[in-house]
Amino acid sequence: MDIEKYKQRFDQTIKSKGLSKSDLEELKIEYLGRKGIIRQLFSTLAELSSLDKKKYGPKINEFKNYVQNTIADIESKLEQNSKTFFDPTLPKLSFKKGSLHPITYAVEEISSIFSKIGFVRMSYNEVEWEYFSFSALNIPPDHPARDDVETFFIDYPKDKKLGHLLLSPHTSSGQVQEMLRLKQPPIRMINIAKCYRPNWDTTHTPMFHQFEGLCIDKGINITHLKGTIEYFVKHYFGQNRKIRLRPYDFRFTEPSFEIDISCAVCSGSGVYNGSNCRVCKSGWLELGGSGMVHPFVLRSGKIDPDVYSGWAFGFGVERVFLMREGLQVDDLRVFYSGDLRFLSEF
Numbered sequence: 001m002d003i004e005k006y007k008q009r010f011d012q013t014i015k016s017k018g019l020s021k022s023d024l025e026e027l028k029i030e031y032l033g034r035k036g037i038i039r040q041l042f043s044t045l046a047e048l049s050s051l052d053k054k055k056y057g058p059k060i061n062e063f064k065n066y067v068q069n070t071i072a073d074i075e076s077k078l079e080q081n082s083k084t085f086f087d088p089t090l091p092k093l094s095f096k097k098g099s100l101h102p103i104t105y106a107v108e109e110i111s112s113i114f115s116k117i118g119f120v121r122m123s124y125n126e127v128e129w130e131y132f133s134f135s136a137l138n139i140p141p142d143h144p145a146r147d148d149v150e151t152f153f154i155d156y157p158k159d160k161k162l163g164h165l166l167l168s169p170h171t172s173s174g175q176v177q178e179m180l181r182l183k184q185p186p187i188r189m190i191n192i193a194k195c196y197r198p199n200w201d202t203t204h205t206p207m208f209h210q211f212e213g214l215c216i217d218k219g220i221n222i223t224h225l226k227g228t229i230e231y232f233v234k235h236y237f238g239q240n241r242k243i244r245l246r247p248y249d250f251r252f253t254e255p256s257f258e259i260d261i262s263c264a265v266c267s268g269s270g271v272y273n274g275s276n277c278r279v280c281k282s283g284w285l286e287l288g289g290s291g292m293v294h295p296f297v298l299r300s301g302k303i304d305p306d307v308y309s310g311w312a313f314g315f316g317v318e319r320v321f322l323m324r325e326g327l328q329v330d331d332l333r334v335f336y337s338g339d340l341r342f343l344s345e346f
Protein backbone atom coordinates (compact mmCIF):
# COMPACT_ATOMS: atom_id res chain seq x y z
CA MET A 1 0.00 0.00 0.00
CA ASP A 2 1.37 3.38 -1.02
CA ILE A 3 -0.49 5.43 1.56
CA GLU A 4 2.72 7.03 2.80
CA LYS A 5 3.75 8.00 -0.74
CA TYR A 6 0.39 9.69 -1.37
CA LYS A 7 0.56 11.49 1.96
CA GLN A 8 3.99 12.88 1.09
CA ARG A 9 2.73 14.04 -2.31
CA PHE A 10 -0.29 15.65 -0.71
CA ASP A 11 1.87 17.42 1.90
CA GLN A 12 4.22 18.69 -0.77
CA THR A 13 1.37 20.17 -2.80
CA ILE A 14 0.02 21.88 0.27
CA LYS A 15 3.38 23.40 1.20
CA SER A 16 4.57 24.24 -2.29
CA LYS A 17 2.48 27.32 -3.05
CA GLY A 18 -0.22 29.60 -1.80
CA LEU A 19 -3.30 27.59 -2.71
CA SER A 20 -6.31 29.29 -4.16
CA LYS A 21 -9.89 28.18 -3.75
CA SER A 22 -9.88 26.47 -7.13
CA ASP A 23 -6.59 24.68 -6.29
CA LEU A 24 -8.35 23.27 -3.27
CA GLU A 25 -11.31 22.12 -5.37
CA GLU A 26 -8.89 20.29 -7.65
CA LEU A 27 -7.18 18.67 -4.69
CA LYS A 28 -10.53 17.52 -3.36
CA ILE A 29 -11.34 15.86 -6.65
CA GLU A 30 -7.88 14.33 -6.89
CA TYR A 31 -7.95 12.82 -3.40
CA LEU A 32 -11.54 12.62 -2.25
CA GLY A 33 -13.45 12.45 -5.56
CA ARG A 34 -15.38 9.47 -6.96
CA LYS A 35 -12.37 8.37 -8.93
CA GLY A 36 -9.90 9.87 -6.49
CA ILE A 37 -6.87 8.40 -4.81
CA ILE A 38 -8.60 7.45 -1.57
CA ARG A 39 -11.35 5.59 -3.43
CA GLN A 40 -8.68 3.75 -5.36
CA LEU A 41 -6.88 2.82 -2.14
CA PHE A 42 -10.12 1.45 -0.68
CA SER A 43 -10.79 -0.59 -3.80
CA THR A 44 -7.36 -2.22 -3.64
CA LEU A 45 -8.24 -3.35 -0.10
CA ALA A 46 -10.53 -6.00 -1.59
CA GLU A 47 -7.58 -7.84 -3.06
CA LEU A 48 -5.79 -8.08 0.28
CA SER A 49 -5.85 -10.79 2.91
CA SER A 50 -8.12 -10.24 5.87
CA LEU A 51 -5.10 -9.61 8.06
CA ASP A 52 -3.87 -6.85 5.71
CA LYS A 53 -7.39 -5.46 5.42
CA LYS A 54 -7.42 -4.93 9.20
CA LYS A 55 -4.02 -3.35 8.99
CA TYR A 56 -4.58 -0.97 6.05
CA GLY A 57 -8.30 -0.17 6.40
CA PRO A 58 -7.82 2.16 9.41
CA LYS A 59 -4.73 3.70 7.80
CA ILE A 60 -6.66 4.68 4.66
CA ASN A 61 -9.41 6.11 6.85
CA GLU A 62 -6.85 8.04 8.82
CA PHE A 63 -5.37 9.41 5.59
CA LYS A 64 -8.85 10.35 4.34
CA ASN A 65 -9.57 12.27 7.55
CA TYR A 66 -6.19 13.94 7.34
CA VAL A 67 -6.83 15.12 3.76
CA GLN A 68 -10.34 16.32 4.62
CA ASN A 69 -9.25 18.23 7.74
CA THR A 70 -6.21 19.80 6.10
CA ILE A 71 -8.24 21.06 3.14
CA ALA A 72 -10.99 22.36 5.48
CA ASP A 73 -8.39 24.23 7.54
CA ILE A 74 -6.91 25.96 4.53
CA GLU A 75 -10.39 26.81 3.26
CA SER A 76 -11.35 28.51 6.51
CA LYS A 77 -8.09 30.48 6.58
CA LEU A 78 -8.74 31.68 3.02
CA GLU A 79 -12.25 32.66 4.06
CA GLN A 80 -10.97 34.71 7.00
CA ASN A 81 -8.30 36.42 4.94
CA SER A 82 -10.85 37.52 2.42
CA LYS A 83 -12.91 39.08 5.26
CA THR A 84 -10.02 41.11 6.66
CA PHE A 85 -8.90 42.29 3.28
CA PHE A 86 -6.93 45.47 3.72
CA ASP A 87 -7.13 48.08 1.04
CA PRO A 88 -4.24 50.54 1.51
CA THR A 89 -5.73 52.96 -1.03
CA LEU A 90 -8.74 53.79 1.16
CA PRO A 91 -8.72 57.21 2.85
CA LYS A 92 -7.70 57.13 6.52
CA LEU A 93 -10.25 56.77 9.29
CA SER A 94 -11.02 60.07 10.93
CA PHE A 95 -10.39 60.40 14.66
CA LYS A 96 -13.17 61.27 17.04
CA LYS A 97 -12.27 64.83 17.96
CA GLY A 98 -12.60 66.14 21.49
CA SER A 99 -13.60 69.69 22.32
CA LEU A 100 -12.94 72.28 24.97
CA HIS A 101 -15.38 72.99 27.76
CA PRO A 102 -18.12 75.44 26.60
CA ILE A 103 -17.06 77.96 29.23
CA THR A 104 -13.47 77.79 27.95
CA TYR A 105 -14.79 78.71 24.49
CA ALA A 106 -16.76 81.59 26.00
CA VAL A 107 -13.68 82.85 27.88
CA GLU A 108 -11.61 82.75 24.68
CA GLU A 109 -14.26 84.60 22.71
CA ILE A 110 -14.78 87.29 25.34
CA SER A 111 -11.05 87.95 25.65
CA SER A 112 -10.64 88.15 21.88
CA ILE A 113 -13.49 90.69 21.59
CA PHE A 114 -11.84 92.91 24.20
CA SER A 115 -8.29 92.45 22.91
CA LYS A 116 -9.40 94.02 19.61
CA ILE A 117 -9.99 97.31 21.41
CA GLY A 118 -6.74 97.20 23.37
CA PHE A 119 -7.77 95.49 26.60
CA VAL A 120 -5.10 93.34 28.23
CA ARG A 121 -6.25 89.92 29.35
CA MET A 122 -5.43 89.16 32.98
CA SER A 123 -6.27 86.33 35.36
CA TYR A 124 -5.89 87.39 38.96
CA ASN A 125 -5.57 84.91 41.80
CA GLU A 126 -8.14 82.33 42.76
CA VAL A 127 -6.76 82.39 46.30
CA GLU A 128 -6.81 86.04 47.27
CA TRP A 129 -6.24 88.39 50.19
CA GLU A 130 -9.24 89.77 51.99
CA TYR A 131 -7.80 93.25 51.43
CA PHE A 132 -7.99 93.12 47.61
CA SER A 133 -11.38 91.40 47.66
CA PHE A 134 -13.04 93.83 50.07
CA SER A 135 -11.16 96.51 52.01
CA ALA A 136 -9.30 98.01 49.03
CA LEU A 137 -12.67 98.16 47.24
CA ASN A 138 -14.25 100.34 49.92
CA ILE A 139 -15.91 97.43 51.74
CA PRO A 140 -14.48 97.60 55.28
CA PRO A 141 -14.65 94.65 57.72
CA ASP A 142 -18.15 94.20 59.15
CA HIS A 143 -19.77 96.16 56.31
CA PRO A 144 -23.03 94.43 55.32
CA ALA A 145 -22.02 94.55 51.61
CA ARG A 146 -19.64 91.69 52.43
CA ASP A 147 -22.57 89.42 53.21
CA ASP A 148 -23.62 89.27 49.54
CA VAL A 149 -20.36 87.76 48.42
CA GLU A 150 -18.55 86.35 51.46
CA THR A 151 -16.75 83.20 50.55
CA PHE A 152 -14.52 80.30 51.61
CA PHE A 153 -11.73 81.32 53.96
CA ILE A 154 -8.37 79.58 53.88
CA ASP A 155 -6.91 78.29 57.12
CA TYR A 156 -3.76 80.44 57.03
CA PRO A 157 -2.29 83.01 59.43
CA LYS A 158 -3.84 86.45 59.07
CA ASP A 159 -1.67 89.19 57.54
CA LYS A 160 -1.71 92.53 59.39
CA LYS A 161 -2.52 94.65 56.35
CA LEU A 162 -3.97 92.11 53.88
CA GLY A 163 -6.17 90.18 56.34
CA HIS A 164 -7.19 86.57 55.72
CA LEU A 165 -6.64 84.48 52.65
CA LEU A 166 -9.83 83.46 50.86
CA LEU A 167 -11.14 82.13 47.57
CA SER A 168 -11.74 85.22 45.46
CA PRO A 169 -15.50 85.95 45.45
CA HIS A 170 -15.40 88.22 42.37
CA THR A 171 -13.02 89.44 39.69
CA SER A 172 -13.18 92.93 41.19
CA SER A 173 -10.34 91.69 43.44
CA GLY A 174 -8.03 92.27 40.45
CA GLN A 175 -8.83 96.00 40.07
CA VAL A 176 -6.46 97.47 42.66
CA GLN A 177 -3.77 94.87 41.90
CA GLU A 178 -3.78 95.91 38.25
CA MET A 179 -3.44 99.59 39.26
CA LEU A 180 -0.49 98.70 41.50
CA ARG A 181 1.07 96.53 38.78
CA LEU A 182 0.95 99.22 36.07
CA LYS A 183 1.63 102.11 38.48
CA GLN A 184 0.48 104.61 35.86
CA PRO A 185 -2.67 104.86 33.70
CA PRO A 186 -3.80 104.30 30.98
CA ILE A 187 -5.18 100.98 32.18
CA ARG A 188 -7.35 98.73 30.04
CA MET A 189 -7.78 95.35 31.67
CA ILE A 190 -10.11 92.43 31.08
CA ASN A 191 -9.70 90.10 34.05
CA ILE A 192 -11.33 86.70 33.47
CA ALA A 193 -11.07 84.29 36.35
CA LYS A 194 -12.74 81.70 38.55
CA CYS A 195 -14.75 83.03 41.48
CA TYR A 196 -16.13 81.28 44.54
CA ARG A 197 -19.18 81.76 46.73
CA PRO A 198 -20.82 79.37 49.17
CA ASN A 199 -23.94 78.74 47.06
CA TRP A 200 -25.12 75.43 45.64
CA ASP A 201 -28.51 75.34 43.94
CA THR A 202 -30.03 75.15 40.47
CA THR A 203 -28.86 78.65 39.53
CA HIS A 204 -25.56 78.77 41.44
CA THR A 205 -22.38 76.74 41.54
CA PRO A 206 -19.78 77.40 44.28
CA MET A 207 -17.22 77.96 41.50
CA PHE A 208 -18.10 80.12 38.50
CA HIS A 209 -16.43 82.62 36.18
CA GLN A 210 -16.57 86.38 35.87
CA PHE A 211 -15.02 88.87 33.51
CA GLU A 212 -14.13 92.29 34.79
CA GLY A 213 -13.42 95.30 32.62
CA LEU A 214 -11.39 98.17 34.00
CA CYS A 215 -10.51 101.35 32.13
CA ILE A 216 -8.64 104.25 33.73
CA ASP A 217 -7.24 107.34 32.06
CA LYS A 218 -7.61 111.12 32.03
CA GLY A 219 -11.13 112.28 31.13
CA ILE A 220 -12.86 108.88 31.23
CA ASN A 221 -16.63 109.20 31.74
CA ILE A 222 -19.87 107.22 31.58
CA THR A 223 -20.16 107.51 27.79
CA HIS A 224 -16.94 105.47 27.48
CA LEU A 225 -18.43 102.82 29.76
CA LYS A 226 -21.63 102.71 27.74
CA GLY A 227 -19.81 102.66 24.40
CA THR A 228 -17.53 99.80 25.43
CA ILE A 229 -20.35 97.66 26.78
CA GLU A 230 -22.40 98.36 23.67
CA TYR A 231 -19.43 97.25 21.56
CA PHE A 232 -19.15 94.01 23.56
CA VAL A 233 -22.89 93.31 23.43
CA LYS A 234 -23.10 93.83 19.67
CA HIS A 235 -20.11 91.54 19.04
CA TYR A 236 -21.06 88.82 21.48
CA PHE A 237 -24.86 88.83 21.23
CA GLY A 238 -25.58 90.42 17.84
CA GLN A 239 -25.90 93.81 16.15
CA ASN A 240 -29.59 94.26 16.99
CA ARG A 241 -29.22 94.08 20.75
CA LYS A 242 -29.51 97.25 22.84
CA ILE A 243 -28.38 98.03 26.39
CA ARG A 244 -29.69 100.22 29.18
CA LEU A 245 -28.14 101.41 32.44
CA ARG A 246 -30.20 101.20 35.64
CA PRO A 247 -29.00 103.06 38.79
CA TYR A 248 -27.75 100.67 41.44
CA ASP A 249 -25.46 100.57 44.44
CA PHE A 250 -21.99 99.06 44.63
CA ARG A 251 -19.40 100.13 47.17
CA PHE A 252 -16.55 100.35 44.66
CA THR A 253 -18.26 102.42 41.98
CA GLU A 254 -19.97 105.79 42.15
CA PRO A 255 -22.32 106.20 40.37
CA SER A 256 -23.16 102.48 39.95
CA PHE A 257 -25.40 100.77 37.43
CA GLU A 258 -26.93 97.45 36.61
CA ILE A 259 -26.71 96.84 32.89
CA ASP A 260 -29.61 95.25 31.03
CA ILE A 261 -29.63 93.90 27.50
CA SER A 262 -32.70 93.86 25.25
CA CYS A 263 -34.29 90.42 24.96
CA ALA A 264 -33.68 88.65 21.64
CA VAL A 265 -37.05 86.90 21.67
CA CYS A 266 -39.30 89.99 21.94
CA SER A 267 -36.72 92.58 20.72
CA GLY A 268 -37.04 94.55 23.96
CA SER A 269 -40.80 95.05 23.76
CA GLY A 270 -41.76 92.57 26.49
CA VAL A 271 -44.55 91.30 24.25
CA TYR A 272 -44.34 88.17 22.13
CA ASN A 273 -47.23 86.90 20.00
CA GLY A 274 -49.70 89.15 21.81
CA SER A 275 -48.78 88.08 25.36
CA ASN A 276 -46.03 88.73 27.89
CA CYS A 277 -42.61 87.44 26.71
CA ARG A 278 -41.87 84.26 28.65
CA VAL A 279 -38.09 84.70 28.49
CA CYS A 280 -37.69 88.21 29.92
CA LYS A 281 -41.19 89.33 31.03
CA SER A 282 -40.18 93.02 30.65
CA GLY A 283 -38.19 93.23 27.42
CA TRP A 284 -34.83 93.32 29.24
CA LEU A 285 -32.41 90.79 30.73
CA GLU A 286 -29.92 91.60 33.47
CA LEU A 287 -26.28 91.42 32.39
CA GLY A 288 -24.34 92.53 35.50
CA GLY A 289 -22.93 95.43 37.48
CA SER A 290 -20.85 98.44 36.48
CA GLY A 291 -20.04 102.02 37.33
CA MET A 292 -17.42 104.76 37.62
CA VAL A 293 -14.50 103.64 39.79
CA HIS A 294 -14.86 105.12 43.29
CA PRO A 295 -12.10 107.62 44.30
CA PHE A 296 -11.40 105.42 47.35
CA VAL A 297 -10.55 102.52 45.03
CA LEU A 298 -8.30 104.70 42.84
CA ARG A 299 -6.46 105.80 45.97
CA SER A 300 -6.06 102.14 47.05
CA GLY A 301 -4.31 101.66 43.70
CA LYS A 302 -2.15 104.76 44.25
CA ILE A 303 -3.87 106.67 41.47
CA ASP A 304 -4.83 110.31 41.99
CA PRO A 305 -8.63 110.65 41.54
CA ASP A 306 -8.23 114.38 40.84
CA VAL A 307 -6.23 113.58 37.70
CA TYR A 308 -7.64 110.26 36.57
CA SER A 309 -11.06 108.67 36.35
CA GLY A 310 -12.24 105.26 35.20
CA TRP A 311 -15.06 102.81 34.80
CA ALA A 312 -15.44 99.14 35.71
CA PHE A 313 -17.91 96.34 35.11
CA GLY A 314 -18.22 92.71 36.21
CA PHE A 315 -20.33 90.10 34.38
CA GLY A 316 -20.76 86.34 34.82
CA VAL A 317 -19.34 84.16 32.03
CA GLU A 318 -21.84 81.29 32.52
CA ARG A 319 -24.66 83.83 32.53
CA VAL A 320 -23.72 85.58 29.27
CA PHE A 321 -23.05 82.22 27.62
CA LEU A 322 -26.52 80.90 28.45
CA MET A 323 -28.14 84.20 27.50
CA ARG A 324 -26.51 84.18 24.10
CA GLU A 325 -27.28 80.56 23.33
CA GLY A 326 -30.89 81.19 24.41
CA LEU A 327 -30.55 78.18 26.70
CA GLN A 328 -32.86 77.71 29.64
CA VAL A 329 -30.76 75.23 31.60
CA ASP A 330 -32.85 73.77 34.43
CA ASP A 331 -29.79 73.22 36.54
CA LEU A 332 -26.62 75.28 36.08
CA ARG A 333 -24.62 72.60 37.90
CA VAL A 334 -24.69 70.53 34.71
CA PHE A 335 -21.76 72.66 33.46
CA TYR A 336 -19.51 71.15 36.09
CA SER A 337 -20.98 67.66 36.39
CA GLY A 338 -18.61 66.22 33.76
CA ASP A 339 -21.62 64.84 31.86
CA LEU A 340 -20.44 64.44 28.26
CA ARG A 341 -24.01 64.18 26.93
CA PHE A 342 -24.40 67.88 27.80
CA LEU A 343 -20.84 69.10 27.25
CA SER A 344 -20.38 67.57 23.80
CA GLU A 345 -23.38 69.54 22.49
CA PHE A 346 -21.18 72.62 22.15
Ligand code: DAH
Binds near residue numbers: 170172250
Ligand atom coordinates in the same frame (compact mmCIF):
# COMPACT_ATOMS: atom_id res chain seq x y z
N1 DAH B 1 -18.16 92.46 41.73
C1 DAH B 1 -19.59 92.55 41.52
C2 DAH B 1 -20.24 91.20 41.83
O1 DAH B 1 -19.58 90.21 41.81
C3 DAH B 1 -19.87 92.90 40.09
C4 DAH B 1 -19.45 94.28 39.74
C5 DAH B 1 -20.31 95.33 39.94
C6 DAH B 1 -18.20 94.53 39.23
C7 DAH B 1 -19.96 96.61 39.61
C8 DAH B 1 -17.81 95.83 38.90
C9 DAH B 1 -18.72 96.88 39.11
O2 DAH B 1 -16.64 96.14 38.39
O3 DAH B 1 -18.34 98.13 38.78
O4 DAH B 1 -21.40 91.17 42.07
